[in-house]
Amino acid sequence: MTTTRALSSTTGVEITFVLVGLLTFGAAILTVTVRNLVHAALWLVVSLGGLAGCYLLLAAEFVAWVQVLIYVGAVAVLLLFGLMLTRAPIGRTTELDSGNRWAAAVVGLATAGVLVSVVGDAVRTTWFDPRQAVVNGTAKAVGSSLFRYWVLPFELLSVLLLAALVGAIVLSRRDVSADAEFAMDAADAETEAEA
Amino acid sequence: MHAIYPLTLAALLFAVGVYGVLARRNAVAVLMAIELLLNAVNLNLVTFSSLLRDQYGMGQVFTIFLITVAAAETGLGLAIVLLLYRNRGTAAIDDARELGEDGALGLKRVPPQADGDGNGNADAANTATATAARTPKAVTK
Numbered sequence: 001m002t003t004t005r006a007l008s009s010t011t012g013v014e015i016t017f018v019l020v021g022l023l024t025f026g027a028a029i030l031t032v033t034v035r036n037l038v039h040a041a042l043w044l045v046v047s048l049g050g051l052a053g054c055y056l057l058l059a060a061e062f063v064a065w066v067q068v069l070i071y072v073g074a075v076a077v078l079l080l081f082g083l084m085l086t087r088a089p090i091g092r093t094t095e096l097d098s099g100n101r102w103a104a105a106v107v108g109l110a111t112a113g114v115l116v117s118v119v120g121d122a123v124r125t126t127w128f129d130p131r132q133a134v135v136n137g138t139a140k141a142v143g144s145s146l147f148r149y150w151v152l153p154f155e156l157l158s159v160l161l162l163a164a165l166v167g168a169i170v171l172s173r174r175d176v177s178a179d180a181e182f183a184m185d186a187a188d189a190e191t192e193a194e195a
Numbered sequence: 196m197h198a199i200y201p202l203t204l205a206a207l208l209f210a211v212g213v214y215g216v217l218a219r220r221n222a223v224a225v226l227m228a229i230e231l232l233l234n235a236v237n238l239n240l241v242t243f244s245s246l247l248r249d250q251y252g253m254g255q256v257f258t259i260f261l262i263t264v265a266a267a268e269t270g271l272g273l274a275i276v277l278l279l280y281r282n283r284g285t286a287a288i289d290d291a292r293e294l295g296e297d298g299a300l301g302l303k304r305v306p307p308q309a310d311g312d313g314n315g316n317a318d319a320a321n322t323a324t325a326t327a328a329r330t331p332k333a334v335t336k
Binding site for chain 2: 011013014017018021024025028029031032037040041044047048051054055057058059060062063066067070071074075078079081082083085086087088095096097098099100101103104105107108109111112115116119120123124126127128129130132133134135137141142144145146149150153154157160161164165167168171172
């Protein structure tokens with residue numbers, strides 16, 4: 001972290017970051033505004049992939065590949081399955097935005113204004129070189145600090161994943177016993193009707 | 196690299212996510228906006244990790260933790276949305292307002308619709324599961 005650089009010295013990494021960031025931001029805007037739900041999911045994929053590019057430019061390559069694997073791969077497919085299973089409207093629809101979207105726009109703009117002005121003022125004279133970080137982002141460095149300092153949270157996280165897995169299965173499976181009772185009731189009703 | 200680029204991008208992504216959570220009507224679209232919120236935080240973590248010369252790798256390791264937690268959250272959230280859809284025939288969160296009072300905050304209660312013939316698209320197993328209380332109505336537009 002340095003504070004002694006001329007304000008006008010824009011490097012190539014910064015220009016690339018701004019371009020990838022614009023792609024990410026535009027795709028995020030489209031994700032929350034586009035009228036076609038499937039297109040929204042695909043724009044989310046673009047946005048998360050652009051964010052993986054940002055991680056690469058910040059020299060966090062392991063995080064970038066984890067982002068590609070989990071978000072672009074798994075979460076996007078999960079969301080598309082969610083759209084499919086809830087029979088979401090596939091084509092263009094006007095029913096996607098709720099009535100309070102103007103209030104939402106005001107809140108979003110206020111959030112952006114406050115955060116950008118405060119954070120921008122705080123780091124006005126702060127430069128850093130991502131490649132000079134103490135823990136560089138290679139799999140070796142991240143893995144070593146993960147298993148040297150953060151083993152307990154890692155194990156807790158595996159328990160959390162197991163709990164989430166069991167919870168999702170319990171929530172989404174059909175109630176088999178209720179199904180069987182319903183079928184038996186129907187059969188009883190039929191035999192009674194025949195008698 | 197000037198610290199303002201990644202931090203501004205994270206702030207803007209967060210604001211977009213806030214807008215999406217508040218403005219969208221479909222529950223799956225709200226989940227997408229929540230993903231944007233979490234990713235803005237991830238970008239901040241990675242940036243501050245190298246900005247503050249963090250020697251324990253906290254920022255990047257926590258980013259990986261957060262990605263895992265977000266995946267678990269999406270899985271559970273979709274299961275809940277699926278349950279909502281199965282019981283009520285719609286995934287629009289504006290329709291789930293049984294807990295609101297009439298007239299509070301200008302909300303109007305959506306009258307329960309008696310749809311005898313609207314389940315042309317609902318499969319047989321679905322109607323059987325609903326324990327004959329409420330048949331899912333067709334929502335295909």
